[in-house]
Amino acid sequence: MYALPCTCGQILSVSPGQAGDQTTCPNCQTIVKIPQLRELRLLPKTDSTTTTPPVAEHAFPLRMLFAVMGFIALVFGAFGTFALVSALMIPIEYDTDKFVEYNEAVMLSTSTEDLVTRWEQLVRRPLGDRQPFPYQVQANTKASWNWWMTFGYSIAGVALLIAIGIAILERRRTPPSVAA
Structure with a gap:
């Protein structure tokens, strides 16, 4: 997981599988474009256990x-x-x-x-x-x-x-x- 900063300062945790996609910031609700894998690997890694929201039970x-x-x-x-x-x-x-x-x-x-x-x-x-x-x-x-x-x-x-x-x-x- 990589730490992707939002314009509001919120750090989003994204996986390599999300490269090239987009996500919504939970803090300011803006759409954040996730960079391609080449650029994503340049971002700092995050601790996936603390920043990743739990996967839905269903x-x-x-x-x-x-x-x-x-x-x-x-x-x-x-x-x-x-x-x-x-x-x-x-x-x-x-x-x-x-x-x-x-x-x-x-x-x-x-x-x-x-x-x-x-x-x-x-x-x-x-x-x-x-x-x-x-x-x-x-x-x-x-x-x-x-x-x-x-x-x-x-x-x-x-x-x-x-x-x-x-x-x-x-x-x-x-x-x-x-x-x-």
Whole structure:
């Protein structure tokens, strides 16, 4: 810590991390510009135990909560991006209208005996064994990935807003002469 004199005669204790910043004098409330590190090192050193105001008690829990919220935002943002890429990788070539048109064309070109045989096979199959068409499976999978993407980005956004709120709160609560 270095002793920085104010114009009113008050000695301010500043750290090397505050070099180039500014602080407010607790005595006269004027803004004092802290010199760059090169010039700051020329000032006399102070006893940091007597001149430094105590760090606020809330600083560590708030900073820890800020770090946790930042980590949550990062993880869920990455997950949302993974879900987005996964959804974009699923091609959907057909929708119901195109599928019906295609099957009509196939049925018109198929013989009557083959159509009757296919119908009998379908009727014999139990309802529980019937599967959705491949384009429906693709559409359902894509919709699922889109839902997970929305979920991931929503959680990341909320966590980011909380982290920004914590940073603003921490900045307002920290006395100017202690802020780094």
